[in-house]
Amino acid sequence: MTAHLSMDQLIALRDDDRSEPGMGEALQHFAACIHCQSELEQLHQRTARLRALPSLAPSTNEFPAVHARVTVARQRRSRAAASLGLAIAATAVFTLITRDLVHPKRLDAEQLLQSEITQSQQLEHKLTAWNSDQRVINGRTAILVIQLENKIAQLDAEIAESAKMEQQAARVENEIKLWQQRVGLMNALVDVHLSKAGNVGL
Amino acid sequence: MDAMSLPDADAVIARARLGDPVALEALYRAYSTPVYNLSRRICRTTEDAEDILQETFFEVCRSIRNYRGDGSIWGWIRSVASSKALMRLRRNKYRDTDELNDEIAPARGASTALRMDLESAMDRLTDTARAVVWLHDVEGYTHEEIANQMGKTVSFSKSQLARAHTRLRNYLGEEALA
Ligand SMILES: [Zn+2]
Numbered sequence: 001m002t003a004h005l006s007m008d009q010l011i012a013l014r015d016d017d018r019s020e021p022g023m024g025e026a027l028q029h030f031a032a033c034i035h036c037q038s039e040l041e042q043l044h045q046r047t048a049r050l051r052a053l054p055s056l057a058p059s060t061n062e063f064p065a066v067h068a069r070v071t072v073a074r075q076r077r078s079r080a081a082a083s084l085g086l087a088i089a090a091t092a093v094f095t096l097i098t099r100d101l102v103h104p105k106r107l108d109a110e111q112l113l114q115s116e117i118t119q120s121q122q123l124e125h126k127l128t129a130w131n132s133d134q135r136v137i138n139g140r141t142a143i144l145v146i147q148l149e150n151k152i153a154q155l156d157a158e159i160a161e162s163a164k165m166e167q168q169a170a171r172v173e174n175e176i177k178l179w180q181q182r183v184g185l186m187n188a189l190v191d192v193h194l195s196k197a198g199n200v201g202l
Numbered sequence: 203m204d205a206m207s208l209p210d211a212d213a214v215i216a217r218a219r220l221g222d223p224v225a226l227e228a229l230y231r232a233y234s235t236p237v238y239n240l241s242r243r244i245c246r247t248t249e250d251a252e253d254i255l256q257e258t259f260f261e262v263c264r265s266i267r268n269y270r271g272d273g274s275i276w277g278w279i280r281s282v283a284s285s286k287a288l289m290r291l292r293r294n295k296y297r298d299t300d301e302l303n304d305e306i307a308p309a310r311g312a313s314t315a316l317r318m319d320l321e322s323a324m325d326r327l328t329d330t331a332r333a334v335v336w337l338h339d340v341e342g343y344t345h346e347e348i349a350n351q352m353g354k355t356v357s358f359s360k361s362q363l364a365r366a367h368t369r370l371r372n373y374l375g376e377e378a379l380a
Contacts, residue, residue, distance in 0.1 A: 006364070007364040007365075007367050007368045007371075008360065008361070008364040010367075011360075011363060011364055011367065042371065042376050043367060046320075046367065046370060046371070046374070046376075047339050049320050050320065050324075050335070050336075050339055050340050051339070051340050053243070053320065053321065053340075055235060055236070055239045056235075056238060056239045056242045056243070056251075057234075057235045057238060057239070058234055058235070058238040058251070058252060058255055059248070060252060062230075062234070062252060062255045062256040062259065063227055063230045063231075063234075063259070065256055066226075066230065066256055066259040066260050066263060067223060067226070067227075067263075069256075069260050070226075070260065070263045070264065073264070136253045136256050136257060137256075
């Protein structure tokens with residue numbers, strides 16, 4: 001009598017898999033061996049028990065976090081394009097200013113504005129490089145991220161609005177304030193994503 | 203599963219494609235439990251399963267525009283979920299040798315007191331063997347599909363399935379009836 005069937009052969013028998021080698025001989029053995037017949041029956045029962053295991057349901061609702069991440073990903077894509085536009089618009093002011101009489105106070109303001117924009121852009125790069133919209137977040141973080149993203153979007157609208165101001169000096173003054181707020185929010189966003197949500201104080 | 207858990211599936215999918223959050227949430231409600239169950243059965247911990255649930259639906263929301271409707275929506279969501287679960291296993295990679303598992307398995311013929319229930323026995327399998335037996339025997343994936351998702355060969359998938367059943371048989375303390 002040939003050897004009992006291997007587990008591979010029993011599974012091939014269960015699944016009617018003809019590609020398993022040596023099945024002809026195995027079938028002959030199987031027909032005459034109660035041990036192997038019993039093993040196959042157990043395999044069937046084990047499979048049925050696996051399929052009958054209760055369906056496990058999640059205890060948390062992940063949808064708010066999913067929705068937050070989808071929204072953030074969308075906002076970030078449009079912001080990447082928009083904020084570049086805002087920075088270019090702001091830089092255009094400098095050209096106008098420097099074309100005027102070079103005023104030391106205005107030069108300071110110009111430098112300050114430039115440095116805020118640069119900082120904001122660096123933080124934006126940091127978030128993108130870290131792929132913050134691709135990471136799993138919890139419900140609390142999701143709420144914070146959405147709040148911050150919305151505030152940044154609001155600020156961007158204000159910055160765009162500011163570009164319409166007639167008076168150049170007042171415009172620079174206003175934009176410095178707005179970009180400073182933007183840097184603050186971007187920092188908070190980086191913090192939230194680095195799981196320092198507790199420090200954000202929103 | 204489709205018709206039962208998602209009435210008016212076509213309309214919901216059409217709206218979800220346009221990014222309608224209500225439709226996306228309807229998809230989540232209909233399929234979060236099977237996605238979670240698959241993830242939890244493959245990855246063993248609730249934390250991993252919750253992460254995979256979120257990852258899966260994030261991907262579903264982003265990519266539903268690419269779903270062509272040529273298979274069932276559940277088939278598509280499930281393939282996203284299983285690939286996320288397998289990715290998680292690769293990332294964790296903390297237990298994929300089973301020498302240790304063999305030591306703690308009851309010897310053949312051990313007393314019935316030592317027999318494990320099926321869930322504990324599944325937990326003791328290596329990550330790969332557990333994933334293969336679940337995907338093949340419960341979810342109904344073919345060895346070709348599993349091999350594809352795992353980046354392995356068909357014979358690898360087959361041998362992992364046989365290994366899983368041999369281990370389960372021993373852990374459950376099953377004896378041949380004759
Ligand atoms: Zn036999």
